Every structure is written in structure tokens, then in C-alpha cells.
Amino acid sequence: MQTKSVRLAEIYGVMKEMLDKGGTVNFNPRGTSMLPTIHNDGDRVTLKKFDRLKKYELPLYIREDGQFVLHRVMSVNSDGTYNMCGDNQWHIERGIRPEQIVGTAIKIQRGKREFSVNNILYRIYVFVWVSIRPLRHLFIGGGRKLKRILIK
Numbered sequence: 307m308q309t310k311s312v313r314l315a316e317i318y319g320v321m322k323e324m325l326d327k328g329g330t331v332n333f334n335p336r337g338t339s340m341l342p343t344i345h346n347d348g349d350r351v352t353l354k355k356f357d358r359l360k361k362y363e364l365p366l367y368i369r370e371d372g373q374f375v376l377h378r379v380m381s382v383n384s385d386g387t388y389n390m391c392g393d394n395q396w397h398i399e400r401g402i403r404p405e406q407i408v409g410t411a412i413k414i415q416r417g418k419r420e421f422s423v424n425n426i427l428y429r430i431y432v433f434v435w436v437s438i439r440p441l442r443h444l445f446i447g448g449g450r451k452l453k454r455i456l457i458k
Contacts, residue, residue, distance in 0.1 A: 314366075314374040318408070325355040325409045333366075335376050339392030343435070344376070349416050351376065353409035359388055362432050364411035364423060367402055375399075376411070380436065393435055396442045 314321070314333065321331045331353045335344055344351065351364075359365055363379045367390070377390040380398055388402040413422050421428055 315372060318368075318374075321353075321408065325353065328355065330354050330412070331409065339394050340376060340378075341394040343393045343432075344414060345416065349414060351411050352413040352415070354412050356407055356410040358382075358404075359407065359410060362429070362436060365390075366408040366411070367406045368408065369406070374408070378432070378436065380439070391439065394442075396439055 359379050366376045377392045379388050380391045381389045390399045
């Protein structure tokens, strides 16, 4: 089976149409901002249309510069906007508006294994991972520094 990589911006119209009709959309995210939850080497995410997002959900949204981003909801603001952060990051992106949201993840597939974002073990993992966000830079940055020291 042949595959072809396309940028999400190229298929956004089709994605939006599918989600608006109640369907789902699958895509392979790229990048490392959602490690260790989502890997860049073939993990697949299934999206559905969203109503209102809640803390810990995993939406795909479009930044002002047109970049598509899959990050976790860290908090919901009283004005209806969202604060987001990647699982491999500690900087919070604030004020994401509902109209920027494409859809929200309902399922993640890694190889032949597939799990729902409603799975209790996944939900516990997410709660713990979000709770330690203020300390993540120690793990992530410390790990990088240790790696550099060991390589020298």
C-alpha cells in the first residue's frame, strides 16, 4: 500500500467537512511536543468534533500563524478560551479561542495497539503528567544535560 504525506493545511477543508458531518478524522502527528504520549514515528490520532473542551483533553488547533498544533488543555478560562501545553513542554500557550479548535482526540494508535482517551489508565497517566508540569523542565532539561555530559 502506497502512502503520501500531506500537510494538514492542504486537507483542512476535507477534515472540517468530515468532522462537521459527525465523522472522525485520522492523522499522524509530527514533532516531539507530545512525547511521551504521542511519538513521531507512526502514532495515529483519531479526532472528532468538539462541543466544549475540558481540562486534560487533547485538541488539534490552529495557531494565528496557521500552524496546526496538538496539545493538551491545561485549563479553561472564564472567557471561554483555553490554555494549552504539550506533554514534552512546560510553557503554557494561553488564550486559544474555540474557533481555532479543529477537533479533539478520542483515540490514539501505536502500531497495532489502540487506546481510547477515556481509558482509565490513560486518564490517570494524564492527570499525573499534567500535575508534574512545573517540574517537567527538571526531567526534560536535566535529561538533556546528562546526555550531553555522557556523550563528551
